Amino acid sequence: MENNRNFFITIALSILILTVWQVFYMNPRIERDREVARIEQERAAQEDTATTPGGEGAAIPGAPAGNVPGGALGTGVLDREGALAAGGRVRIDTPSLTGSINLTGARIDDLLLKDYRVTVEKDSPIIDLLNPAALPTGYFAEIGYTGGATPQDFPGPDAVWSVEGQPVLTADSPVALTFESPTGLVFTRTIAVDRDYMFTFTDTIANPGGEAVSLANYGRITRFSKPDHASIYVLHEGLIGVTGTEGLQEIDYSDVEDKLSITPSKSTNGWLGITDKYWAVALVPQPGQPFQPRYTYQTDQRARYQADYLTDALTIAPGATQTVETRVFAGAKEVALITGYEERYQIQRFDLLIDWGWFYFITKPMFYLIDWLFRLLGNFGLAILATTVVVKAIFFPLANKSYKSMANMKKVQPAMLEIREKYADDKMKQQQAMMELYKTEKINPIAGCWPILIQIPVFFALYKVLYVTIEMRHAPFFGWIQDLAAPDPTSIFNLFGLLPFAVPAFLMIGVWPLIMGVTMFLQMRMNPTPPDPTQAMIFNWMPVVFTFMLATFPAGLVIYWAWNNFLSILQQGIIMKRQGAKIELWDNLMGLFKKKPKQPAE
Numbered sequence: 001m002e003n004n005r006n007f008f009i010t011i012a013l014s015i016l017i018l019t020v021w022q023v024f025y026m027n028p029r030i031e032r033d034r035e036v037a038r039i040e041q042e043r044a045a046q047e048d049t050a051t052t053p054g055g056e057g058a059a060i061p062g063a064p065a066g067n068v069p070g071g072a073l074g075t076g077v078l079d080r081e082g083a084l085a086a087g088g089r090v091r092i093d094t095p096s097l098t099g100s101i102n103l104t105g106a107r108i109d110d111l112l113l114k115d116y117r118v119t120v121e122k123d124s125p126i127i128d129l130l131n132p133a134a135l136p137t138g139y140f141a142e143i144g145y146t147g148g149a150t151p152q153d154f155p156g157p158d159a160v161w162s163v164e165g166q167p168v169l170t171a172d173s174p175v176a177l178t179f180e181s182p183t184g185l186v187f188t189r190t191i192a193v194d195r196d197y198m199f200t201f202t203d204t205i206a207n208p209g210g211e212a213v214s215l216a217n218y219g220r221i222t223r224f225s226k227p228d229h230a231s232i233y234v235l236h237e238g239l240i241g242v243t244g245t246e247g248l249q250e251i252d253y254s255d256v257e258d259k260l261s262i263t264p265s266k267s268t269n270g271w272l273g274i275t276d277k278y279w280a281v282a283l284v285p286q287p288g289q290p291f292q293p294r295y296t297y298q299t300d301q302r303a304r305y306q307a308d309y310l311t312d313a314l315t316i317a318p319g320a321t322q323t324v325e326t327r328v329f330a331g332a333k334e335v336a337l338i339t340g341y342e343e344r345y346q347i348q349r350f351d352l353l354i355d356w357g358w359f360y361f362i363t364k365p366m367f368y369l370i371d372w373l374f375r376l377l378g379n380f381g382l383a384i385l386a387t388t389v390v391v392k393a394i395f396f397p398l399a400n401k402s403y404k405s406m407a408n409m410k411k412v413q414p415a416m417l418e419i420r421e422k423y424a425d426d427k428m429k430q431q432q433a434m435m436e437l438y439k440t441e442k443i444n445p446i447a448g449c450w451p452i453l454i455q456i457p458v459f460f461a462l463y464k465v466l467y468v469t470i471e472m473r474h475a476p477f478f479g480w481i482q483d484l485a486a487p488d489p490t491s492i493f494n495l496f497g498l499l500p501f502a503v504p505a506f507l508m509i510g511v512w513p514l515i516m517g518v519t520m521f522l523q524m525r526m527n528p529t530p531p532d533p534t535q536a537m538i539f540n541w542m543p544v545v546f547t548f549m550l551a552t553f554p555a556g557l558v559i560y561w562a563w564n565n566f567l568s569i570l571q572q573g574i575i576m577k578r579q580g581a582k583i584e585l586w587d588n589l590m591g592l593f594k595k596k597p598k599q600p601a602e
Contacts, residue, residue: 197331
């Protein structure tokens with residue numbers, strides 16, 4: 001019995017340490033309020049800046065290493081309307097996107113996501129993913145060409161393209177752009193976009209001259225700011241790619257700031273870009289064409305983060321043409337969509353654009369189960385409850401065995417107390433007698449810990465799913481829970497909103513954390529109270545500690561934990577009754593209100 005109690009304490013403390021590590025080391029405080037504050041801050045900065053025209057085409061002295069052009073970085077002083085009005089544009093209008101393409105550089109630098117809003121409110125602004133370079137939050141994707149001693153012969157950052165036909169890009173109607181160099185090279189670019197977030201750039205280069213021409217294709221994603229929460233350990237946000245022999249490269253903003261430039265090996269397939277929690281922009285160079293990927297932090301003129309590539313030289317013979325096809329993903333990281341793009345276009349490990357973590361073999365199946373149940377039930381909260389039932393069913397044999405062992409432990413408690421009294425002065429004989437009793441009664445003293453242990457990987461897998469998948473973002477449950485990926489917004493300290501004052505973050509103990517704490521308390525009271533005062537104190541305070549800790553976690557995770565506790569109480573009670581073991585719940589609850597007898601003075 002002593003070994004069993006000690007082992008239970010060890011497990012309980014381990015769970016406590018893991019939870020503290022999850023809360024403070026992995027720092028999951030990045031929810032809705034911070035996102036709103038960041039966007040409002042960016043918009044305030046845009047409104048406060050001067051409206052000085054120009055700067056869109058300002059060239060940077062000295063191209064960056066690797067010969068990827070670095071011009072057209074803007075001055076960072078225009079508001080959004082001023083920046084959009086500064087040059088020619090092609091409007092974008094699809095079921096998922098709205099915005100425009102800048103004819104200077106044929107750059108995608110104005111892109112908003114129709115299906116996603118800043119907050120759960122219906123009148124909240126839609127997400128602006130890409131912004132013109134003139135803004136403090138400039139962020140754009142660009143495909144171009146460079147090479148030779150006269151870079152003006154090729155369409156780079158400052159090249160002004162001409163548009164043919166109707167200048168509106170839709171899912172059903174691509175747009176055609178042209179650029180003719182001073183030496184006669186003719187570039188014809190067709191830009192297409194699907195109904196979601198994948199752009200396809202198809203460039204046909206004609207050389208009508210009498211000499212061969214050598215040039216290189218480049219692509220770059222440039223960003224002038226970074227998200228406030230880019231250093232959270234549970235999630236990678238920053239530069240990312242899958243190229244060459246290195247496979248997945250996840251480069252934090254701080255890492256590239258320290259190293260300035262990170263250059264993986266050359267590649268003939270893959271992708272690279274910049275990822276946020278829910279959104280990403282990625283370049284997919286033409287498969288089979290060797291290219292050099294690179295990730296940089298550049299400080300010349302304007303500090304910026306950049307993911308870019310430069311292909312090997314392409315030679316176009318006199319009178320010949322060459323076609324180059326590049327794809328640009330810019331949008332929400334929806335799981336089915338990302339997986340579909342990987343299969344449709346044969347993009348190497350494009351699914352890694354979503355940060356499933358080291359335990360992806362648990363996290364991904366967990367997501368697919370929840371997503372399937374959501375399609376069946378129509379609510380992600382109900383899907384989480386159903387997932388809990390499925391998980392309980394999977395581990396039902398193990399849990400049954402554990403609860404039976406716990407029930408048998410209760411039945412032999414008189415014999416165990418007799419052994420403890422008989423060998424009170426000889427711990428070695430006491431342990432030997434205990435082990436003999438376990439062997440005779442076929443009891444596993446640590447079996448009762450399995451129901452707790454098996455919850456740990458499921459708990460963290462569900463946490464990861466709620467945290468990183470956009471499908472869970474702003475997913476409502478019922479009542480006051482309008483976002484399962486955010487903490488419960490209520491607090492007992494202002495009577496759940498009845499009192500008109502704001503509650504500090506550390507006192508935001510909502511309804512669902514309280515329900516979770518109560519169910520955890522009841523589950524622990526199903527077992528006898530340990531005679532040791534230290535163990536009894538842990539029994540009493542652990543639900544309180546967990547209530548405060550889990551209050552900062554996504555509401556969906558707290559709902560899962562509370563529902564799991566409730567199911568465990570029912571399961572344990574039924575098994576104990578079948579085994580003829582006494583259920584200690586009522587006696588333990590009544591014991592809390594009974595006056596403890598005073599210990600006699602020594």
